[in-house]
Amino acid sequence: MNSAGRRPVFLSQSRQQSMAMSTEGQENLANVRLPRITVPPHPIRLELAPREKEALKERISSMLREQNAVLVAHYYTDADLQDLAEATGGCVADSLEMARFAAAHPAQTLVVAGVRFMGETSKILNNEKRVLMPDLGATCSLDEGCPIDLFTEFCDRHPDHTVVVYANTSAEVKARSHWVVTSGIALPVVRHLAERGEKILWGPDQHLGRYVQRLTGVEMILWPGSCVVHEEFKAEGLVKLRALHPEAAILVHPESPAEVVALADVVGSTTALIEAVRTLPNREFIVATDAGIFNKMHQLAPDKILLGAPTAGEGATCESCARCPWMEMNTLEKLARVLETGEGEIHVAPDLAARARIPIQRMLDFARTLRR
Numbered sequence: 001m002n003s004a005g006r007r008p009v010f011l012s013q014s015r016q017q018s019m020a021m022s023t024e025g026q027e028n029l030a031n032v033r034l035p036r037i038t039v040p041p042h043p044i045r046l047e048l049a050p051r052e053k054e055a056l057k058e059r060i061s062s063m064l065r066e067q068n069a070v071l072v073a074h075y076y077t078d079a080d081l082q083d084l085a086e087a088t089g090g091c092v093a094d095s096l097e098m099a100r101f102a103a104a105h106p107a108q109t110l111v112v113a114g115v116r117f118m119g120e121t122s123k124i125l126n127n128e129k130r131v132l133m134p135d136l137g138a139t140c141s142l143d144e145g146c147p148i149d150l151f152t153e154f155c156d157r158h159p160d161h162t163v164v165v166y167a168n169t170s171a172e173v174k175a176r177s178h179w180v181v182t183s184g185i186a187l188p189v190v191r192h193l194a195e196r197g198e199k200i201l202w203g204p205d206q207h208l209g210r211y212v213q214r215l216t217g218v219e220m221i222l223w224p225g226s227c228v229v230h231e232e233f234k235a236e237g238l239v240k241l242r243a244l245h246p247e248a249a250i251l252v253h254p255e256s257p258a259e260v261v262a263l264a265d266v267v268g269s270t271t272a273l274i275e276a277v278r279t280l281p282n283r284e285f286i287v288a289t290d291a292g293i294f295n296k297m298h299q300l301a302p303d304k305i306l307l308g309a310p311t312a313g314e315g316a317t318c319e320s321c322a323r324c325p326w327m328e329m330n331t332l333e334k335l336a337r338v339l340e341t342g343e344g345e346i347h348v349a350p351d352l353a354a355r356a357r358i359p360i361q362r363m364l365d366f367a368r369t370l371r372r
Ligand code: SF4
Pocket: 076, 115, 139, 140, 141, 142, 168, 227, 228, 229, 230, 255, 290, 324, 325, 326, 327
């Protein structure tokens, strides 16, 4: 712990290099020294009494109505926020669907419960609307691990490459890219670009990038970023848990390391994993993604048994709890406060928003062609 009570995590060059040397086929991992990322501690919550919680939710619902506002929450946020979003006419979704929903909704204020890049994306697509977030400090290790100056330098070294970035990036990084993708649409976009003969530079999540490479057969240059939550899932523990539950299907998010992905029955975006629980005949599921997703899974498939994939083990850290510490910063209390005070507003300069909108809009337009 440092003096601010925060745990420093080093995504250092030596760690990147050891990863690059440990597995074959990773020579296309960029040799970039990533910045030091400070992961916040998991908050200690004082649980409200049921009556207080209901009163708080009612107060928030009234403010949403009065302010012509809609609440859009990510699957990884607290169950109370997810339930409130749905009860008030908002939505609970993955980042692609959150962006689509926010763009189509007529509300004048969008309240985004998630992490900062999600609020920025909503603002970029809706520059005339007010976008609020319960906590502007809720970021993401992928976003923080891909600063614009380093990323620009990296892209400039490969001017003949099409730059494809994951949605978990800042507005500046999006503006420097040609395409933005989410995990749900990465595969068809990369196939599409490869068919057009384009060379691809991928950032910032190396694990998702490697997964996309493996499935498409398309070689890409990878930025060496990673998600501190998904990187913690352990293959060895997963094998042991599977031995205890041989009928369980293993569901893995592709931000996880390759050896974990290799054990999966289903690899996919949050939406794809939820859909797997709903539709597969298995009764038990071992789930390797943020535990916040269990709320929607339980809701859609109440008779299924959900088991969290193991994260702990030798060398386990405080990140090893399958809860994103930034997503956890979203609370009902903070949501009420930003609606009362107007604090927590996301601002993106109009010229930056205009540049960042181009690759996002490209993704949304491409997604529409897939649904036809
Ligand atoms: S779970 Fe990982 S990718 Fe998602 S917001 Fe948290 S740190 Fe970022």
